Amino acid sequence: MTIEHRGVAGPYTEYDGLPALHATETDLPLLHPYGPVPDNGRCLTPGGGRLTIGSSGRHCRITLDHLGCPAQDTEEKGEAFRRLALAAEGHCLLAGCRHEAAHQGGILRSFEFPAGSIETTAFVRALLAVELGDGGPAGRLLEEAEALAGPVRLLNGRGELG
Template structure:
């Protein structure tokens, strides 16, 4: 474990090459790729921070990989974009009229999935699979969403 003091931001600790965690983040729960997923904030197996929130219409999943170059490769960015497009397709099917809410700056990602379209645990597991290098579940989800959208036309 290495510690870095970033002045006003405080100390960050890095474990085994994963994204550095702020002192207040060290106590956050750790997600297991096959474990339960609930609302709130947790550290992912790939070193990201994941926040799951729900409102009356959507599940909102925010994932950031601040300081973790292993999670910002072009291959992973493309996989996250495809998952986001699949989620946006579900929004279209649900009749949502909001603009797409996917942010992709290679570090901070935001996804929205309409309630009832996909259970949050399944969606989060897709994201965790990408973090760990398994692109299959996300590709399957994206292809299925494209098929449904194309059949509606």
């Protein structure tokens, strides 16, 4: 069942208690962990995130916004997302640029890596796996990056970028 209501920036549509979608978001394509991943565009993830795939210069830029959803903001998932950010950063080191992983308190996550260094599909699938509670693919992408670039940066004891 869906209910439409109008908030300050509405209208919004609610889906049986899931985070509400803005009217401009209800027609976005739905991603599935086994489905195709677009080269660019905006879609909704199984974990209720808004995923945007695009490019800036010679980089692929991916943002994932969970709008502060608590289920996607656990310490364990935060650490897996940081591993993905570090994997991206490792490929930037290799390419000779100085991008540093960016996070905004678990709400909007932004990733940038040189186009072609990591397969977009593999990166997005790793993001979707983290949403589902599996940090394995994120860890493997970081291992691959570190095999090429060496240790990127150390995570401190609290799992934050050190």
